[in-house]
Amino acid sequence: MPIIDVHAHVGRWQFHLTAGDAESNLRQMDRYGIDLQFVSASEAVVYDAVGGNAALGKVLAQQPRLYGYAVVNPNRPEESAADLRRCLDTGRFVGAKIHTHYPGQLPGTRAMAEAFDVVAEAGVPLLLHTWGEEVTLLPELLASRPGLRVIMGHAGGDAWREAAHAAASCDRLYLEHCRTATDAGRIAYAREAGVPVERLLFGTDATLIDPCVALGVVRDAGFSAEELEAVLWGNAVGLFGLPAAPSPDLPRL
Template sequence: MPVIDVHAHVGRWQFHLTGGDADDNLRQMDRYGIDRQLVSASEAVVHDAIAGNRALSAALATRPRLLGYAVVNPNRIDDSAADLRRCLDTGRFVGAKIHTHYPGRAPGSSQLAEAFDLVAEAGVPLLLHTWGREVELLPDLVSARPGLRVIMGHAGGDAWREAAHAAAACDRLYLEHCRTATDAGRIAYAREAGVPITRFLFGTDATLVDPSLALGVLRDADLTAGELERVLWQNATELFQLPAL
């Protein structure tokens, strides 16, 4: 069965980790049977979005199994607008990524609203770092922007229940459950809340987090074979309009 990981990173972090370059991603993908991985640059997330996106573009050029998210900095929206266009024009970037904690802009801020407008206009999916009850604001924010489709990275983190209800309230919100704390029953709860299987995606947070944790969350969900195919690759293929594996 093909596997597409929609939440991963290339590059070193400020934590004590051994992973550092795109080849580390590929080695980890081989270990866990991941066929394709959608990545953002850790440098772009934490330090400099434009420089990090540029470095990631070079790494993607020779690694066809990796596809990119262009990181958008809500604090530098004009610069990010031009950079997002440059990244998408390469054909190697398929979406945008916004981290809320590092730039200090949460849902409800005017800066994040502008960033949402930018991504909606670009017409690509957005991977949004979500952690906390601010996910409750997302249904209205996304519904107000017809071109916007948002993957809730970490599915709200410690607010995974609130994230489940947010996704149930808006058909352009998707859940991706990677995180370091593997609370049991998160996917089952979201399904009971009314989120269809077509809006769950598989993500690992690699190489920051070992993919075994995300795979364990899927095992806990007790999905049928058809549901598992949906989550592991079919939903991502449709959302990002990816070529068949």
């Protein structure tokens, strides 16, 4: 069965990790049968969005199994808007990524609203780092931005219940459940809250977290074979406009 990982990273982190280059990603992908991986640059997330995005672009040009998220810095919306356009013009970036804690801007702030406007204007999916009860503000933020589609990275983190209800109330919110703490029942709770399988995506947080964690969570969620296929790749194909399932030839966006 094909697998598309919609939440991963390339680069070194400030944590005690040995992984750092794209080869680390590819080794993990080969080990676990992941066909395509959508990545942001760790440098762009924690330090320099424009510089990190540019460095990632060079990596993507050499790695057809990796596609990029251009990191948008909520503190510099105009700079990020121009940079996002540059990244998307390369054809190697599929969407935008916004972290909340590193730039110090949570949903509900003016800066985050402006960053959402930047992504909405670009017309691409947004992978948003979510961790905390501020996820309850997302349906309202999307209501005023009709074209924006948001993947809730980590599915709210410790606020996964609140994230589930937020996603159930807005058909442009998607849940992606990668996290170091594998709280039992998170996916079942989301489904009971009313989140359809079509808005559940597979992500790993590689190379920060070994993909086996996310694979275990998804495979333990009680999906039927058809549902598992949708979560592991079909839903990503629809959201990102891939022409078909991953194949030996690899789809071009």
